[in-house]
Amino acid sequence: MLDILDNKIYYHNRLKEYDSSLHFADRLIKTAQIQNDSAFIATGYYRKAFIFQYLNQNEKQFENTYAAREIYLKIGDTASAGRRTAEMANAQSQLTDYTGAQQTATEALEYLSENDSVYLSSMYNTIATTYRNQEFYQDAAKEWRNALKYASRSRDSLSNLNNIALALQDDKKFKEAIKIFEKILENSNLTDRKSRARFMDNLAYTKWLQDSSAVVEDELLYAKEIRRKENDRNGLLASYNHLSDYFRNKDTNLSRIYADSLLITAINTGSKTAQLNAIQKLIQLSPANKTKDLSDRYIQLNDGIRSENIRAKNFFAKIRYDEEQKQKEIDTLETQTALQRIEAMELQNQIIILSLVGLLILVSGGFGFYYLRQKHTREKIREAHLTETRISKKIHDELANDVYNVMSGLQSIVPNNMIDKLEHIYDRTRNISRENSSIPTGTNYLPHLLSTLSATVPDDTRLILRGENSINWNQLVPEKKIILYRVLQEIMINMKKHSNASLVAVIFSEEKSLLNINYSDNGTGTSLQNLKTGNGILNMENRILSIKGKLNFETEQEKGLKILIQIPS
The missing domain is CATH 1.25.40 (Serine Threonine Protein Phosphatase 5, Tetratricopeptide repeat)
Structure with missing residues (x-):
């Protein structure tokens, strides 16, 4: 039955009857769920993703591919999981979520084997495209050379060579780029x-x-x-x-x-x-009399693209978030089961103790030994549970700000009760003294920082970033990168919570041996006295002082906020 349904999907796809294909894909999933056949459940989601790819519905393609990938991972089919992860990366790239596509493509490479040459070539191509969009031209050329190694067709090889030459062109290595283009045009297979x-x-x-x-x-x-x-x-x-x-x-x-x-x-x-x-x-x-309309049109279009990119990133984040929540619910059920086992053991021990009371005079020595041993067992179980709780708190503690960012980004697309739950988690974790979460400090540092700043800004607030590409981030030691990231993150979160600003600017510059970051907004502002009373400001000052930097504030009521951060580079 399952094979027949799968063949029907293939048949209707060939006829481009996609409504029928979707119908049979849903039937395949439901039938496989009834039969508890995980492999065919995953196949059903994969077929749906393939149909949505035909229909250019990349968000639904990603959603169904993600569902198929998770099932393949659970049943240990890493080869299929790798291919589905590669298709997730392609869907993100189509929706211009290049940072997310790069992360997903890198994850796909961990699962793919040398036999998956087509997928390997595609993933290196995706990573290369991301690097080029971020102006990392040497890295882009390197990844396209990796894609070239796995290209299985002549046209794919020529396309990769072309992309390598374009990356060299962007890097102003024109002589090398010209040689490659001339070599391509000399190819006899180029018809x-x-x-x-x-x-x-x-x-x-x-x-x-x-x-x-x-x-x-x-x-x-x-x-x-x-x-x-x-x-x-x-x-x-x-x-x-x-x-x-x-x-x-x-x-x-x-x-x-x-x-x-x-x-x-x-x-x-x-x-x-x-x-x-x-x-x-x-x-x-x-002429000058036409530039105003063109400029307005440019700003409107640019803002629209930015909004679409943010929506795409939030959509992909929501899918991952929903799946993680499902896993947390499973973990919660397992924890409750463990607690029930502990309670059952305690009840069993109480019954044993009560049964032995009548024989206390005759077996007091044996009872004492047995009781101590049982008590020790219970204490070990409780201690293990407390240890798990502490680890859980530590994890939540590290994720506090990221939870807030996700919560803010999802306000328009998830139910209010879910937002309330996220707010509750955030309030609890923010009140705990926490350590820093993991932050990439290598080549992905700047994209990660910019993505966090952009994701924190409300939809009705415009963010202006300047000078970030003029900074030599490689010279900044990882500790300073982490502190700068956390301080900017704290500033942006406070802005979103309190300022009601419609315009926020973050300007990066270098002079002599100092890295300067000028933050300003047109929000409600406050008095310096009120500003200094918050624990967040004190934490920021302590962080900056720990690396011998400076943090200056300039604010008045209803006149916005300006912050100057100076860090020795």
Whole structure:
């Protein structure tokens, strides 16, 4: 029966009858649950995820893939779990949650074997794309070389080589990038016109970046014409972008025409990132009387993209959170079972003691020995339980601020009673003296910090970040990174709770041997006397002083808050 249902799903997928496919996928899951067949339950969720991928519903794809992955892990099928984890990463990448995609892809590599070459190549490609978006171009090129090792098709190998060259181009290593593009174009297997236009366009553009006097107009126009004839709209985005740049200092009107074409094509393809790029070009190329409308349009579009990214991150976080809550409920039931066993033992001991009272005179010595031994057993059990409780408190203690961030991010998408429970957990854990939670202090430090700052900001508050990429974070020792992270986290949480600010700015800068962080908001503010009475401020000052830094506050009632943090770099 289960095999028949699975075959029906496959049949309707081939006919693109996805409503029918979903119906039989749900039947497969329900039937497998009745038969207690975990493997087919996981298969059912995987089939649903595959259908939602066809339908470009990436959130539902992630949700069902996650459910399948968890079941495969429970039954010990790590190979299938690795493939499903890889598909989760791809879904996150499609929704521009690049940081989450990178973390999930890295997790997938732990499960995948050398036989899963297609998935391995895909995961290295996902990680490389994330690094490139974060401007870690050398790391991106390295991961694309790893993807190249596992590429199983010629077109995938050429695509990875192209991406390596683009990362080198971003890193201004134009000579190396040009060599790769020329090598690709010399490949005898390159017969696809769209691919040839792609590589030709990238080669010409890179030559121009290396030497602005290089004459590459014919190559750029030829590649654009091929893409137009092939109806390659994504390729046209790149061509219009490159042509607008190429003519900027040669023919302003022509450059603006190509920027307009870029904007129209970006709108037709639904690429909001390309739309931002086009509007930015038009702002630079248009008369002053048109820049205001363009600027307003840019800000509106940029804020929309930011909101979508935050929603996507919160959605993925919610799915993981819900699954973790289910596991906690299971753990709670197991704890209750253990307590019931203890109570049963105590009751049994009491019965034994009462039974022995009548024989106390005859067996007092034996009874005393037995009682002490039973008491010792009970004390060991209680001590083990107390130890588990202390460990649990320690874990909650470390997660206090993260729980608050999750709670804030989920306010609009989970029931109020769940928010109340989270608030209760937060209040309890925040009142306990806690140690710092684990924070990445390597190359992922800055993305992790920025993600935390962005996630803390309410939906109706605008966050401005400046100068973060100008800081040499590698020179900052891990201890200082951790303290800075915790202090900024405390500031942002206090802002969200008390300030009612609509605008928050965090500016990073370096001068001499000092790292400066200027925080400001337009919130309600307070008096310095009230500010100094809080334990949070005292904790922040103690943290900063521990690394010989300075923390200065400037605030007045209804005039916002300014904070200067100075740390020796």
